[in-house]
Amino acid sequence: MRLIKNLMRAAAVVALMASAASPATAATIAVVGGSNDDAFWNLIKKGIDDATPAVVANGGSVNYLRLQNYDNFAPDVVQLIRTAISQKVDGLVIPNWVPEAEDPAIKDAIAAGIKVILMNAGGADKARELGAINYVGSDEYVAGQAGGAYFASHGKKHVLCVNTLPGANNTEARCKGVTDGMVAGGGAAEQLPLPTTSFGDPTAVAEAIKATLLKDTTIDGVITISAGDADAAATGIQQSGIATVSLGSFDMNAAGLARIKGGTQTFAIDQQPYLQSYLAVSLLAAAIDFGTSLPTYPVLTGPGIVDTVNIDATLAGVEKGAR
Amino acid sequence: MQSSFSPGALLRRPEAGAFLGLLAVLIFFGIFGGLTFLQPAGMASWMNVASNLGVIAIPVGLLMIAGELDISVGAMVPFGAMTVAVVSGHYDLPIWFGIAVALTFGVLIGLINGYMVIRTAVPSLIVTLGTLFAVQGIVLGLTVLITKSTSVALVTEGVAKTIFGDFLFNGQVQVMVLWWLAITAAYIFFVHFSRFGNWIFAMGGDKVSARNAGIPTERMTILLFVLSSTSAAFVGLCQAILYNSAQVAGGQSFIFNAIISVVVGGVLLTGGFGSIVGIFFGTITFAIVNQGIYYTDFDRNWSSLIIGILLLVAVLMNNTFRKMALSYAPRKTGGK
Numbered sequence: 001m002r003l004i005k006n007l008m009r010a011a012a013v014v015a016l017m018a019s020a021a022s023p024a025t026a027a028t029i030a031v032v033g034g035s036n037d038d039a040f041w042n043l044i045k046k047g048i049d050d051a052t053p054a055v056v057a058n059g060g061s062v063n064y065l066r067l068q069n070y071d072n073f074a075p076d077v078v079q080l081i082r083t084a085i086s087q088k089v090d091g092l093v094i095p096n097w098v099p100e101a102e103d104p105a106i107k108d109a110i111a112a113g114i115k116v117i118l119m120n121a122g123g124a125d126k127a128r129e130l131g132a133i134n135y136v137g138s139d140e141y142v143a144g145q146a147g148g149a150y151f152a153s154h155g156k157k158h159v160l161c162v163n164t165l166p167g168a169n170n171t172e173a174r175c176k177g178v179t180d181g182m183v184a185g186g187g188a189a190e191q192l193p194l195p196t197t198s199f200g201d202p203t204a205v206a207e208a209i210k211a212t213l214l215k216d217t218t219i220d221g222v223i224t225i226s227a228g229d230a231d232a233a234a235t236g237i238q239q240s241g242i243a244t245v246s247l248g249s250f251d252m253n254a255a256g257l258a259r260i261k262g263g264t265q266t267f268a269i270d271q272q273p274y275l276q277s278y279l280a281v282s283l284l285a286a287a288i289d290f291g292t293s294l295p296t297y298p299v300l301t302g303p304g305i306v307d308t309v310n311i312d313a314t315l316a317g318v319e320k321g322a323r
Numbered sequence: 324m325q326s327s328f329s330p331g332a333l334l335r336r337p338e339a340g341a342f343l344g345l346l347a348v349l350i351f352f353g354i355f356g357g358l359t360f361l362q363p364a365g366m367a368s369w370m371n372v373a374s375n376l377g378v379i380a381i382p383v384g385l386l387m388i389a390g391e392l393d394i395s396v397g398a399m400v401p402f403g404a405m406t407v408a409v410v411s412g413h414y415d416l417p418i419w420f421g422i423a424v425a426l427t428f429g430v431l432i433g434l435i436n437g438y439m440v441i442r443t444a445v446p447s448l449i450v451t452l453g454t455l456f457a458v459q460g461i462v463l464g465l466t467v468l469i470t471k472s473t474s475v476a477l478v479t480e481g482v483a484k485t486i487f488g489d490f491l492f493n494g495q496v497q498v499m500v501l502w503w504l505a506i507t508a509a510y511i512f513f514v515h516f517s518r519f520g521n522w523i524f525a526m527g528g529d530k531v532s533a534r535n536a537g538i539p540t541e542r543m544t545i546l547l548f549v550l551s552s553t554s555a556a557f558v559g560l561c562q563a564i565l566y567n568s569a570q571v572a573g574g575q576s577f578i579f580n581a582i583i584s585v586v587v588g589g590v591l592l593t594g595g596f597g598s599i600v601g602i603f604f605g606t607i608t609f610a611i612v613n614q615g616i617y618y619t620d621f622d623r624n625w626s627s628l629i630i631g632i633l634l635l636v637a638v639l640m641n642n643t644f645r646k647m648a649l650s651y652a653p654r655k656t657g658g659k
Contacts, residue, residue, distance in 0.1 A: 039473035039571075166624070195627040197580055197613055200573030202566050203375045203497070204613060207368045211617035214359060228474065231568045239495065254476035255568035321471050 026059030027288035029091040029281060030084035031119075032077065035067045040251070040273055044120075046322050047277030055285040062281060063087070074101035081105040084114070091115045091284040093277070095137075096122030096130075106130050115288055119280040120273070121170075124298035133287055134294060136280040138271035138302030140170045144177015145184075146303040147248055147269050151221045152185020154266070156246065159189040159221035162209060164229050166193030171225045174250055178223055189221075202232035209236030213245060221246050227253035227268070234264055252306060257318065260311050270314075271302030274322040338601035340644035341589045344637030345608045351633065352611060356618035365618060367495040373610035374503035376580055377603065378558050381510050382551035384585035384602040386447070389547055390527040390594035395436060395451040396555035396581060398458035399429060400574030403559025405462050405475065408569035412477035413470050419483060422560055429556030430549050432458060437545030447548075455578075463571050473571040479564045488564030499561055506554075510599045523547070527594030584609045587637050589645060596645075608637050 031048055034041040045064060052062045065080045067073075078101050084092050085108060092109050096102055096118050107130060110116055116132040127135040144161075151159050159182050161175035175191045182189040192212055198204035213219055213236070222237060222245055224230045230249035237245045249256055252268035259265035279299055286292040306314045317323035352360050359365050379396050386393050403425045411421030436454055440447045466473060479488065489498050514520035525533040526540050534540045555577065563569040588605020590597030612633045616626045 042467065042471065042473070191623075193623050193626070195613070195616075195630055197576055197627075197630060200576045201372070201375070201580070202562055202573075204372050204576075206566075207372055207614050208617050211365070211368055211614060214364060215618060228568075228570045228573065231566045231570075235566060239490070241494075253474035253568065254472070255474070255566075258476055258478075258567075 026061075027055055027091055027285045028060055028087075028089045029055065029062045029093065029284055029288075030087065030089045031062065031064050031093040031277065031281065032080045032084070032095065033064055033066045033277075034095075035069050039253070041066065043273040043322065044277040047274040047279075048281055050274075050322075051278045051281035051285075054282065058285070058289050060090075060285060060289065062285075063089070074098040077102055078105045081109060085109050085112055089114060090288045091117070093117050093119045093280045093284060095120040096126055099126060103130060106132070115284060117280045117284045119276050127298065134280075134283060135298035136283065136301060137276050137298070138300055139298075140173035141177040141180075142300070143250065143269050143271060143303040144174040144179075145181035146177075146305065147174075147223055147250070147267075148178040148181020148183075148187075148189060149185055150181075150267055150305060150307075151178075151189075151223070151246070151248065152182050152187045154246070156182075156221040157187045158216075158218045159187065159223060160209070160212060160219050161189060161191045162194065162205070162222060162224045162229060162233060163191050164194050164199050164205060164225060166191075174225055202228075202235070205229055205232035206236035206239065209233050210239045213237065213240040213242055217242065220244050221248065223248040223250070225250050227251045227256050230256050230259075230265065230268075234259055238264075252314075252323075254318065257306070257311065257315055260307060261315070263308075267305055267307040269302070270304040270306055270323070272304050272323075273301075274317075275301040336598070338589060338598045338604060340641035341587065341601040341604035341608070343644060344587060344640045345604045345611070347640060348608055348611050348615065348633055348637060352615035352618065355621070356615050360615060360618035363493075364495055367492075368617075369607070369610040369614040370500050371497045372614055373606045374497060374499040375558050375562070376577065376584055376610060377503045377606040378499070378506055379551070379555050379577055380581040380584040380588075380606045381507060381599060381602050382547065382554050383581045384588065384590050384597060384599075385510075385514065385523055386547045386551055387582075387585055387590050387592070388527045388594055388597045389523045389544065390530060391440065391447040391544065391547065392582075393436060393447065393451045393548060393551040394578045395432065395454040395458060396551055397575040397578035398455045398462065399432060399552045399555030400559040400562070400577050401569070401571060402432070402458050402462050403429060403556030404563035404569035404574075405466050405559075405571060406556070407560040408475040408477040408563045409466060409469055411479070412475050412563075412569075418479050418564075422483070422487070425556050425560040426553055429553035432556075433549030433552035434545060436552060437548035440548065441541045441544055466571050475569050477563050477567055477569060479567070484564060487561045488566075497565065499558070499565075502561075507599065507603050514599050519543075524595060527596070580609060583634060587634060587641065589641050605637075609634070612637075 033044050048064050055062050067076050092114050106116060110131050118127045118132050118135045120137040122135055124135045161178045163171050163175050165171045179189040194208055222233050224233045227249055233247055237247055246266040248266055249268045252270055256265055256268055283294055314323055383393055406425040406428055407421040410416050410424050411418045436451055439450045491498055522538045522543055525538055530540055584606040585602050587608050588602035612630050
């Protein structure tokens with residue numbers, strides 16, 4: 001009985017505190033994010049979790065709205081935006097994955113007086129066009145360019161960009177960036193698009209890379225569009241027996257970081273998702289609570305290159321669930 | 324039964340069509356892919372892909388012969404990989420224990436699939452579609468809960484690495500190729516030289532009659548589902564050991580690729596007809612068509628188109644030969 005009484009007392013105190021806080025301009029913020037099975041969006045969650053205490057300290061709250069899956073992608077995302085509008089939030093952090101579908105809903109949110117920051121997908125031009133207050137994220141093309149430039153500055157002449165999802169905007173932009181970065185550095189690059197029958201089968205990906213390396217021995221660099229593909233690529237390169245080929249990857253995982261530490265992978269390009277959500281939530285809360293505005297536009301969180309120079313610091317971040 | 328050897332009889336065997344399809348794609352890539360394709364490194368390339376697929380394709384094919392389907396293998400591959408990576412990578416327990424746990428889960432899901440199919444009479448496509456999603460959910464949920472990540476690293480050394488995930492013969496051929504050949508030989512014995520085989524074919528032909536004839540159809544169905552899901556878990560755990568890493572996603576391509584290999588290998592989608600050797604050839608055909616592309620000069624953007632056309636050609640050749648075989652009647656030699 002005493003327990004219940006105490007609980008009720010605690011609940012009353014919380015309710016009092018909440019009602020005391022609400023008259024002030026307290027930012028209620030909604031963040032829309034990708035599905036649970038996506039490692040990336042768990043790092044985003046860590047950034048949100050770490051930014052939330054500051055928002056709460058000023059009387060606000062943060063709500064992370066996640067997609068269940070990507071099966072009904074565009075309508076589900078729009079539905080989450082509509083949910084946020086109906087919850088009468090003050091701020092919305094939203095990745096603009098599908099502009100055609102999302103733009104009208106984002107415009108409605110802004111028309112309803114919600115301050116919006118585009119995060120992860122969309123870019124600066126889109127943020128300006130919609131009237132969002134900023135874009136926080138990386139730029140796939142710029143990230144690709146950084147990868148190409150890294151290869152070129154390390155003496156590589158001919159790079160293969162392995163694309164296991166050909167035709168998707170972001171993977172194409174990554175490979176195009178690699179090509180342009182290599183060309184600017186005096187080298188060359190090409191894309192290897194793999195058929196869908198090999199997606200998710202590391203042996204098929206590894207063998208495709210091996211075959212390509214055996215067929216064209218001028219290739220001295222390989223970069224994959226995802227960290228998982230790099231696991232397969234490492235085997236493919238080792239199987240080809242050509243020791244001079246160096247490996248890079250977009251994004252990173254534990255096995256990839258172990259390879260960088262051990263010397264069988266040269267680098268990984270990180271878009272630093274932790275910073276995306278941490279900065280987006282903090283910037284938005286400050287803008288709502290205190291009227292701040294950041295002259296830096298867009299806020300790029302990547303590309304961050306991970307190689308032997310900073311691998312130990314990166315691994316320490318992985319331990320803490322932020323990298 | 325004719326006792327004397329004749330080329331005609333050989334051509335009328337169920338696997339003859341599959342073999343001719345294989346020959347056709349071999350010639351195609353021999354011409355367009357040149358010599359590297361047929362040299363050891365090139366051969367290892369498609370044998371490696373075929374072996375991983377083949378270990379799953381044979382039990383899937385047996386299920387199809389028996390009139391059932393198992394698409395949950397697409398989730399069992401990452402399940403097997405993730406189980407061994409979490410047990411032996413994340414928790415650092417002995418690798419043999421991780422392997423045992425992964426295989427046990429394979430048996431368990433197979434039992435669930437089998438029991439649900441025989442108890443509920445829901446088509447196995449739907450039952451295994453359910454377990455496909457359910458297992459994907461389990462893999463994802465547990466992995467994120469336990470490791471806070473969707474990708475888990477695994478370092479294996481010693482005998483386990485050699486047996487389950489290493490390269491042999493100048494470091495070109497995956498050890499999985501040996502597993503595949505051994506497992507195929509075992510299946511050939513049990514399916515074509517023991518009574519189990521006839522039971523499976525009878526079940527695909529007419530399940531009710533098969534049961535009335537005294538065949539333990541329910542036990543056989545469960546056994547076949549256990550075989551397919553355990554095989555998929557086995558391929559998954561070997562991949563995790565080979566690539567030192569396991570991903571939550573992936574593996575779904577095995578569903579379609581296995582069914583394609585089985586059909587290219589001459590098994591009827593309606594069940595009751597097919598052979599292990601046919602599936603074996605069908606798997607190699609599929610792997611060659613997939614990997615051969617990289618030895619040619621075709622623009623890679625056309626890969627899927629070429630794969631599609633070649634697979635259709637292989638199946639059509641197969642069908643033509645099957646029709647010839649089934650409609651063949653031996654000429655009468657001398658009256659009575």
